[in-house]
Amino acid sequence: MKNKSMTAEKETGSPYKAPSGQAHKKTFCRICEAHCGLRVDFDAEGAITSLRPDRDHPVSQGYVCAKGTRFLEVANHPERLMHPLVRQPDGTYQQVSWKEALDYFKDRIRPILKTSGPHAIAMYLGTPAIHNILGGLAYI
Numbered sequence: 858m859k860n861k862s863m864t865a866e867k868e869t870g871s872p873y874k875a876p877s878g879q880a881h882k883k884t885f886c887r888i889c890e891a892h893c894g895l896r897v898d899f900d901a902e903g904a905i906t907s908l909r910p911d912r913d914h915p916v917s918q919g920y921v922c923a924k925g926t927r928f929l930e931v932a933n934h935p936e937r938l939m940h941p942l943v944r945q946p947d948g949t950y951q952q953v954s955w956k957e958a959l960d961y962f963k964d965r966i967r968p969i970l971k972t973s974g975p976h977a978i979a980m981y982l983g984t985p986a987i988h989n990i991l992g993g994l995a996y997i
């Protein structure tokens with residue numbers, strides 16, 4: 858599966874050019890705390906073409922679960938959210954800018970904080986956000 862949204866430069870820096878002409882780079886899965894080693898293959902344009910287990914990784918030694926090597930399907934999924942959406946009164950969703958989304962969030966959260974305090978608010982993060990050590994928590 859060819860991934861046009863994830864490129865070598867955007868996601869992992871310049872790929873290592875193997876002598877055979879096939880580009881690949883070592884990285885690791887960020888979905889959970891195991892951080893299994895992965896090898897990323899790129900095509901000539903730098904688009905990621907596959908994720909494979911890295912048998913040379915000193916810890917995972919080629920182990921990955923089904924999620925690690927299937928993440929291109931997530932990245933390329935046609936329903937993947939690429940921008941903020943705000944639910945409208947009729948139940949539909951409207952695309953907004955990040956500034957609009959954060960302002961909307963602020964306008965709804967601040968009155969709750971003011972009237973009920975911080976314990977009135979809860980937040981859920983799944984393991985990909987929690988364990989993405991490259992900045993998953995930076996946007997909170």
Ligand code: SF4
Nearest residue numbers: 886889892893922925
């Ligand atoms: S491949 Fe599976 S076990 Fe390994 S880090 Fe990714 S999600 Fe976790």
